[in-house]
Amino acid sequence: MVIMSTLINAIVCMAVVFAVLIVLMLFISVMSKLMKKEEAPAPAAASAAPAQAPMAARGSCGEVKLFDVPDKTAAQLMAITADKLGKPLNTLRFVSIKEVK
Amino acid sequence: MKILDVLQKLWETSGIAQIAAQFSSDGVLQLIMIALACVLLYLGIVKKFEPLLLVGIAFGMLLTNLPLSGVFTPEYWNTAGDIDYAEVLRHGGLLDILYIGVKTGLYPSLIFLGVGAMTDFGPMIANPKSMLMGAGAQFGISFALVMAIPFFAPEVAASIAIIGGADGPTAIWLTKTLAPHMLAPIAIAAYSYMALIPLIQPPIMKLMTTKKERGIKMEQLRPVSKTEKIVFPIMVTIVTCLVLPSVAPLLGCLMLGNLLKECGVTDRLSDTAQNNLMNIVTIFLSVSVGATARYDTFLKTDTLLIIVLGLTAFCFATFGGLLVGKIMCKLSGGKINPLIGSAGVSAVPMAARVSQSVGQKANPSNFLLMHAMGPNVAGVIGSAVAAGFLLAVFGG
Numbered sequence: 001m002v003i004m005s006t007l008i009n010a011i012v013c014m015a016v017v018f019a020v021l022i023v024l025m026l027f028i029s030v031m032s033k034l035m036k037k038e039e040a041p042a043p044a045a046a047s048a049a050p051a052q053a054p055m056a057a058r059g060s061c062g063e064v065k066l067f068d069v070p071d072k073t074a075a076q077l078m079a080i081t082a083d084k085l086g087k088p089l090n091t092l093r094f095v096s097i098k099e100v101k
Numbered sequence: 102m103k104i105l106d107v108l109q110k111l112w113e114t115s116g117i118a119q120i121a122a123q124f125s126s127d128g129v130l131q132l133i134m135i136a137l138a139c140v141l142l143y144l145g146i147v148k149k150f151e152p153l154l155l156v157g158i159a160f161g162m163l164l165t166n167l168p169l170s171g172v173f174t175p176e177y178w179n180t181a182g183d184i185d186y187a188e189v190l191r192h193g194g195l196l197d198i199l200y201i202g203v204k205t206g207l208y209p210s211l212i213f214l215g216v217g218a219m220t221d222f223g224p225m226i227a228n229p230k231s232m233l234m235g236a237g238a239q240f241g242i243s244f245a246l247v248m249a250i251p252f253f254a255p256e257v258a259a260s261i262a263i264i265g266g267a268d269g270p271t272a273i274w275l276t277k278t279l280a281p282h283m284l285a286p287i288a289i290a291a292y293s294y295m296a297l298i299p300l301i302q303p304p305i306m307k308l309m310t311t312k313k314e315r316g317i318k319m320e321q322l323r324p325v326s327k328t329e330k331i332v333f334p335i336m337v338t339i340v341t342c343l344v345l346p347s348v349a350p351l352l353g354c355l356m357l358g359n360l361l362k363e364c365g366v367t368d369r370l371s372d373t374a375q376n377n378l379m380n381i382v383t384i385f386l387s388v389s390v391g392a393t394a395r396y397d398t399f400l401k402t403d404t405l406l407i408i409v410l411g412l413t414a415f416c417f418a419t420f421g422g423l424l425v426g427k428i429m430c431k432l433s434g435g436k437i438n439p440l441i442g443s444a445g446v447s448a449v450p451m452a453a454r455v456s457q458s459v460g461q462k463a464n465p466s467n468f469l470l471m472h473a474m475g476p477n478v479a480g481v482i483g484s485a486v487a488a489g490f491l492l493a494v495f496g497g
Contacts, residue, residue, distance in 0.1 A: 006250040006258070010243035013490045014236075020344055020486045021236040021479060027336050028229040028329075035326055068454075 067098035119168035130396035131166050138163035138391075141289075150296035154269065154387045158289060161196060161391020172196045173392040178204065179282055196392040199385050203277055203284070208386040209270035210354040215379030216270070216481070217334070217358025218371045220449060224474040226329050227322040230429065231441065231472070235479025237425030238445030241265025241418025242487045249410050253403075256280050259491040261407055264291045265414030266484025267298070267446040273390060274351055275488045279495055285394035286404040290411035295448045301412075302419050302443050302455050309423045310439050314430060315463035317438040319472045330363040341486060347496070348489025352482065418446045422476060444473035447480040 066074050074097050082089040112118050120128040138159045145155035165173040172194040178184065184204065189197050202208040225231060242265040249258035256279040263272045264287060272291040276284050294301065306315075334356035342349045361371040426442020440460045444452040453473035460469040 002255070003247070003250055006255065007247055009494055010246045013246070013487055013494075014239060014243045016345070016490050017239045017483050017486050018233075018236045020341055021232040021483055023340055023344075024337060024482070025229040025232045027340065028226055028232075028333065031329060031332060031336070032226070032229075035329055039326070068457075 064094045065096035067096065069097045069099050114169070116168040116170070127396065128168075130400050131168060133400060134166040134394070134396040135163060138166065138394075151292050153383055154292050155296065157384055157387025158292065158391035158394075161388040162285075162394040163391075164388075165196065165392040165395050170194075173200070173389075173395070175393070175395055175398065178393075196389050199389040200392065202382075202385055203273065203389050204281070206274055206277060206350055208382050208389075209274035209277075210350045211378060211382045212270040212386065213351050213485075214354040214358040215374050215382070216449065217355040217360075218362045218374035219379075220355075220359060220362075220478055220481075221474070222333055222359060222478055223325040223330060224322055224471045225476075225478050226325045226333055228472065228475045230437075231475030232479040232482075233429065234422050234425045234442040234476035235445040235481075235483045237442060238418045238422030238447075238476065238480050239266065239483045239487050240421025240424075241267075241414040241416070241446070242484070242491075244417040244421075245410055245414030246491075248413055252406055252410075254280075256495045257283055259495045260287055261410050262414060263287075263484070263488055263491065264294065264407075264411035265418040265446075266480075266487060267291070267295055267415060267418060267448040267452070268481060268484045269295060270386075271351060271447075271484050271488045273386070275492055278492060282398060283403070283407065284390060285399055286407045287411075288390045289394065290408050294411055294415045295451065298446075298448055298451045299455055299458075301415060302446075302452070303459050305416060305419045306423060306440055306443050306455075306459050309420065309427065312463050314427070314435075314439050315460055316467060317430070317435060318464065318467055319436065319438055319441075319469065322471055327363070327365070331360065334359040334363070337482065341482070341489075345486060345489035345493060347492045348485050351485045351488065355481065355485070415446070419443045422446060422480070426476075438467070438469055438472065441469055441473040441476055445476035445480040445483070447477070447484050449477050449481060450474065452480070453477040 064074060064078075069077075077097060078089060078092070078094055081094075082092055085092070120131055122128070123131075141155055141159035141162065144150045145152040145159060161173075164170060173196040174193060177189050177193060177197055178200065186201065189201065225235075242262045245265045246258055246262035249261045252258075253261065260272070260276040260280040260283055263275045266272065269288065269291050273284065273288050276287045280287070338349075338353055338356045341352050358371075358374050361367045361374055422442035422445035423439055424442070425445070426437065426439030429437045429442075430439045438460055440456045441453075444456045446452050453470055456473035457468070457470040460467040
């Protein structure tokens with residue numbers, strides 16, 4: 001009898017967890033849709049000033065692949081390397097950064 | 102003559118004399134616990150198994166099992182009636198006073214505050230479907246509950262089951278209310294299995310998935326706006342606390358910590374929650390939990406059973422997450438890598454890292470870490486919800 005009631009409790013427990021997380025999932029979906037609608041006019045505004053985009057890209061050093069390295073650490077490593085080499089960071093190209101374990 | 106009296110008195114009041122006098126009964130058990138504490142210290146310091154917690158737990162265990170130290174008095178806490186906190190403050194040992202924070206549920210909630218401040222919910226907001234995997238991974242809790250009930254009282258079984266949530270603070274928070282006398286073995290089992298995730302999960306992950314599935318590359322997650330990140334913790338608090346008010350201290354603190362991080366106007370508070378407060382509470386929590394592992398309550402067959410049931414809960418939690426991951430992989434036409442399902446067992450971010458490393462072994466160009474963080478943080482919420490449910494049902 002105790003096992004039976006525990007089994008029911010276990011099933012209800014799973015059901016409650018699923019229900020709460022599904023409700024949250026739906027909330028997030030609705031919220032992100034509402035946010036997208038609000039942000040929709042933004043691209044139009046951006047296209048009005050196309051000359052600004054290449055300026056931002058010019059300072060980039062390309063894509064860096066990170067292996068088990070947080071963004072902050074990677075940024076610090078790149079800055080230190082550029083400083084030691086005495087060259088501007090945007091003239092260096094980092095291919096990947098990997099933590100040696 | 103006087104010197105001899107002084108030496109005799111010194112001998113009589115020493116712990117060595119106490120152990121020698123009771124060697125045939127309690128003395129040997131105390132020595133076993135001291136040795137066990139040293140083994141745990143070794144695992145924490147040398148093998149680096151969850152050292153931030155295990156070192157404190159092991160040291161608390163060492164202190165409490167040294168005879169006549171008086172740092173912890175189980176008699177204050179194992180009473181049927183209300184605890185006399187005034188008496189604890191007047192005559193209790195150091196660890197008795199620290200233990201008030203465990204007993205009142207203060208430390209687990211403050212740990213959750215720090216966890217919230219350190220966690221990025223962005224991957225979960227970007228891919229809300231990943232929450233289903235976090236829910237699926239709570240299967241271990243339900244399974245262990247059913248498995249434990251033939252051996253233990255329902256309250257104890259519920260406390261053991263929560264080990265499957267792979268969430269130390271949640272396990273402590275639930276156990277201190279439902280089965281305080283079992284706090285030490287349950288907390289130690291929960292933290293030990295969290296530390297052993299890289300050993301426990303990969304075989305189950307490989308068993309349940311094909312190499313092709315493990316090699317699936319997932320699309321990059323969409324960027325999440327700041328507004329979404331600010332609204333999310335507020336929304337989760339309202340929804341979960343309306344459904345399960347008992348979980349408010351845990352999830353409320355988790356979401357408050359996250360709000361401090363994301364709102365952008367409380368950087369100092371977020372920094373304190375992530376670092377100083379978290380470190381202070383971790384010391385208090387670990388040492389006082391370790392202090393409950395006294396020889397007379399810990400060295401029992403129940404402890405072994407808890408360790409076995411905890412491992413079962415953990416394995417089935419991984420199984421549940423992977424199962425939902427596989428279903429979602431099929432339904433999405435192979436766009437979701439089922440390995441991220443195993444990260445639903447909480448244990449942030451260790452479980453997500455295991456998903457990443459197993460996925461990368463199957464396909465070196467695979468980057469699952471951020472995708473796995475979705476089910477991972479959903480697992481934290483899921484295990485807190487499960488704990489709230491168990492508290493509501495078995496809490497009397």
